[in-house]
Amino acid sequence: MRFITALFLSAAALASASNVIDLDTKNFEQYVGGDRPALVEFFAPWCGHCKNLAPTYEQLAGVFPSDKVVIAKTDADGVGRELGTRYGVQGFPTLKWFPAGSLEPVDYEGGRDLDSLASFVTKETGAKSKIKAPPPPAAVQLDASNFDDIALDSDKNVLVAFTAPWCGHCKNMKPAYEKVAKAFSSESDCVVAQMDADAADNKPIASKYDVRSFPTIKFFPKGSNEPVAYSGGRSEAQFIEFLNENCGTHRTATGLLAETAGKVLTLDKLASSFFSAQVPDRAAIVDKAKEYLASANKTTRAGADYYVKAMERILEKGETWVLKEQTRIAGLLGSPSLAPTKLDELKIKANILSSFAATKAEEAYDAAADAAEYVTENVKDAAGQAVEGVEGFVERVKEEL
Template sequence: MKISSKLTLALAALLPALTSVVASDVYDLSQDTFKGEVIGEDLALVEFFAPWCGHCKNLAPHYEEAATELQKKGIKLAKVDCTEHADLCQEYGVNGYPTLKVFRNGTPTDYTGPRKADGIISYMIKQSLPAVSDVTSDSHAEFIKSDKVVLVAYGDASHPIPSAYSEFASGARDNYLFGQYTDSSLPSIPESPSLPAIVLYKSFDEGYSVLSASEIAKLDSASLSDFVKTNSVPLLDEISPENFGTYAEQNLPIAYLFADPAESESRDKLIEELKPIAKEFKGKINFVFIDAIKFIDHGKSLNLPGDSWPAFVVQDLALQTKYPLQENNGKVTPKAVKSFLEKFVKGDIPASIKSAPIPTKQSDPVYKLVADDWENLFGNQDKDIFAEFFAPWCGHCQRLAPIWDTLAEKYASNSNIVIAQMDATENDIPPAAPFKVQGFPTLKFRPAGQSEFVDYNGDRSLDSLVEFVETHRKSTGGESASGSNGDVDEEVFDDEDAPEHDEL
């Protein structure tokens, strides 16, 4: 009886795990089963993961949900544990977790879609269809509602669909669904345009946008791309990490309304008041609103003060410039926003450049560079300048700090070589700089007499840094710093100590 009780308890303890395994619609693959389950499939999505990976754990429930939905459409989702099947993961070039790859008849390509369930489902459905699907009177109603953005071209023998439509669809199939309708009896088309016609159906705003006949007459891939970009995002929607990429791909400035969600009534009223302005600038600027409390660090990075809401700012991602509303003492009203944007579009609003105060004196070997002092330093063509752009919270930067100080000390007696350092969280890179800082630390060398900067991509040991300076320096006179004793070294590894905060 005791044995039976223990067995019962053991089975009860195992039951949740067994149920989870049985209930999963994600195929758990190994080296032995991978080929049979994936290579022969028309289409499959495989996640290469590690059990300890936090991003993998966050993805897991979304991946499971997507697998359950996609199996109804004959699309298989699978996963491979790279801690148990390292050779298989190495075979497919996996060097980070999670790595997702789309397999089409055994040929892998990188998955570039979202990592939420609905995004995975949408992306894989697009992958399962031809670039342009044939739509009939029976399938039309379902097809135009099968995704957030769906395009359908209508034509007949006398009015053929422009070839630019299929050309654009071939390159944009990962982002949108494309259909063509060539039945003799047309369904009800919004605004009843003449043939050929192209309609963009969407699950937001007015529900559709129609490409005019005059635009179709001169249609090419570029003009169709502009039409889709202009009409494929909501007029004024909330932005978050999940949809930020969609806006980034638009290559349009983003106008943010930062508002406190606790003040939802006044926020929603202001959003409604701004919608006519958003419509007026549609195609030139994308409008969004954002949780000012949750994403306060993002607001500060856009040079908002971070203590007064609502606030309004325009960000140009392409140029990495920002333009906070300062007119009307920063008070956000429809009148102030419209006036501000009219000037912005004309180029009459200067970019906001954040800068720490210029040091009253430079007494340390490392030159403390700030944005307002940029031209003073780099305007001197007689000097070789080696600059580090860092963030105080960056682990790599912290480990580099004593080495950078030692490097500066070695060149302290040579006035023709400057070892500089800029806190990129306290200072913006001025538009005059021919580069943008994408990560920390970023190391740039400007040789004397030249305007171009040389990237430093070597290891961060003192010897390597000195060798780099000696190789690229162009100034004459002064002492070299060869003869480093090489007793300072750095172990390079991934940062684990960045602060926890919400980012876009």
């Protein structure tokens, strides 16, 4: 029992261990004013803002070497009340920076997020934090220097989120918006962008486009300088649906193309008739597909010529080629090393091949249904004949009796 109690107390001690040094009037000058600079938080246990800051402040103490800087706090409404009075603390939390060798602090007036606090300490001490740099944003970053070149590019559709660093709604939207930007990163003419509209240099642009709150999202269509206000939802799925509809794209949340990409209704019908036709008649259907492609616009022709290539391969190698090719492409689509453009090309081929495979499956289903119906009808006929035979036998027996 003693062992368990000791183990519990040891675990509790480890859980409560803190990198933030607790100060009072007795140990204050042991840590502050010496050979290391110090950032000191004057807090009160009942203060809500102090409670909100506590986890971040604890993180801050863990990302800097203790031999370079002191990260400390004192209860200025309790054991550190005298210290709070000495340094003119009038509200909580108050953070003050004490340079090395000095008991005369400088008020810290920056943000209270981890990045702001860490940047301040690094600037004052030259010490590098252990914070890993975040990956670069997936959304294209706009500012006064590049806004017109990107958002007003006549060859591109551009979705712009006008945000502010302090905006809570912007922070909540960011994860979904970043995923959408990543999913559309391979679409050269459908750009997902973001701009800090509260930055001094960017405010004139925000004013020009009537940005009055954050986030404000506007869509700049290809070939127009007049944006359209985005009024849809802020989920990943809702952004993707809007972009696919307005950019003519077929993206999914994974970044891959949807099942509709590359499909052409007219060619799907020809693929259907190709499989149902007799082998000698299939060449004429290939010619019709070629005629359609010759008169189609550039967008339709892009990738859709694979319908013709697939028909020609089937004529050359037989219908089993479809399944073999589908299997080969499925294996390649699972490769993590393929470039996005190659993935798009393969996905379009897979979508087009599904038209042929689906047609064949439908034919097989119809044939099976016909066979089942034939068997059912024959069974019914046989059963009917059997019943008639039994009834006739019974009648003959009655007559003989």
